[in-house]
Amino acid sequence: MEGAVVRFEIGCRNADAISNFYKRVFNWKIDKSPMGAEVDTGTDSGINGAITALGHEPHNYVKFYIEVADADKACEMIKAHGGAVEIGPIDIPGEKGRFAWYKDPEGNGLAVFEAPAKGEIK
16 A cells, blocks of 8 residues: 555664564564564564664664655655655565655655565565
8 A cells, every 4th residue: 555654674783683672672573684684573553674784874774664656756756845865766686676765854764665566565
């Protein structure tokens, strides 16, 4: 559904340490991945996400991803209404969709996510 928040991402320097923090504090199920870890919050009403150690700036950030039908068009709308696109749109390897990071007119950093053509969010 366009406009729904579908994912979050927590950036850090040390994915293992931050993963342990969130496991202990919120009892999240966290599985290692190549860039950090995938997070299952274990709730029916919540969303899942990732803990990411990029290995370069930015190290510390939090993003939530808003689903859109077309990342390019969403970026055009963001710019037309006073926002700024920081990164992307970028294809996610393995045909897992596309994303872009942007700042709203107040400077808040968020992201848009375009699901793969088959409509599945992986």
